[in-house]
Amino acid sequence: MLRENINDLIALAAVAEERSFTRAAARLNVSQSALSHTIKSLETRLGLRLLTRTTRSVAPTIEGEDLLATINPCFETIEARLRALNDSRDEPTGTVRIVAVEYAIESILWPKLSPVLTQYPAVNVEFVMDYGYTDLAASQCDAGVRYGDQVSDGMIAMRIGPDERMICVGAPDYLDAAGTPETPHDLSEHRCVNLRLSTHGALYSWEFEDAEGNEIRVKVGGQACFNTINPVLRAAIDGHGLALVPERLATEHVEAGRLRTCLDGYCPYFSGFHLYYPSRQRPSSAFQVVLDALRERG
Structure with a gap:
């Protein structure tokens, strides 16, 4: 393939994405007119229309989608190999962006990754707090944290914390x-103190389980509502x-007498936090x- 065709395909992939x-x-750090000329030249050489242009958007045609489905994996392979060569240096380097809820960041991610930043000065970690089911590609994050049963198919999941349970607490x-x-x-x-989920704006339904393992979901009401725990x-x-809060978050306050638990028999354990990517x-x-530092051991 001619070298200019490779550059043109890179341009096509960028416009489509x-x-x-x-x-x-x-x-791509080029002018819009130059980029438009590049795409038109590629279409002329191939004798195919690759992009559909409107006043508001640009989208690949069927032929364009077919071509992109072929070239994108190739580009990803090349980029991965270049990263591997770059990473072959002795000192780990780079930035890792992780999206997680506040509780996971404070109780697991930061305690485990704080020593990493000291040990590896060239490693940067950016924490993105979000209670929604964040799309990693759209948010440009490398990984996310969810409870084990919430990880989507097609993702690698690695346990980073013990099993958890939500407990019901109140002041004496x-x-x-x-x-x-x-x-x-x-x-x-x-x-009751409510939690509003950022995913779809709904109030969090309190989840319990009876002695037979049947799920009980309860909508509660109260004067106060927050969107973080x-x-x-x-x-x-x-x-x-x-x-209704994570048990580990409330334990010190229960032990100090600032809170008392209730409905303990209805609060089951579930799979703990997992890192997914x-x-x-x-x-x-x-x-x-980051993976080595977060991996749950024992």
Whole structure:
């Protein structure tokens, strides 16, 4: 293949990925007119229309999709090999972006990765806090953290934390005044601190399980609502109602007497946090260091 064809195919892939000549031109550091001329020249040589252009968007034609399906894996292989050569140096280097909920960042990621930053000065880690089911490619993140049963198919999943459970807690003064719920259905008579999920804006349904293993989901109400878990815990400590929070997050407050648990028999354990990333991704030297540090042992 002629060398100019390779450059033209790179340009085609950029336009198709960005869905915009303007953004693709900025990414390739060329003018928009030059990029448009490149694509037209490629189409003329092939005798095919590869992109459909409108005033608002750009999208590959059927022929363009077919060509991209062939060349993109080749480009990925080349890029992976170049990264491997770059990573063959003695010192791990690079940036790793991880998306996770606040609790996972504070309780697992940071404690395990803080020593890594000291040991490897050329390794950078960026934490992105998000309670939604973030698309790694769209968010330009290398990996994400979810509970084990929430990891999507097609992803490599690695356990990074022990099994967890959510427990129902309340301040002693609140429970003394309002009474202790005996079953999850009793929560309708209580003030509860809500968590709003960023994924679709809905309130989090409290999940329990009876002695036979049947799932119980309860919608609760109350005056306070947050979209991260730490303020939920704080509101419960301050006596604003019951809260459903990770057990490890609440343990110190329970032991100190600031909170009491209830509905313990309805709070099952479930698979703990897992790091997930695309199966086709070849770990860089920096990412490999992160994997080794986060891997759950014992």
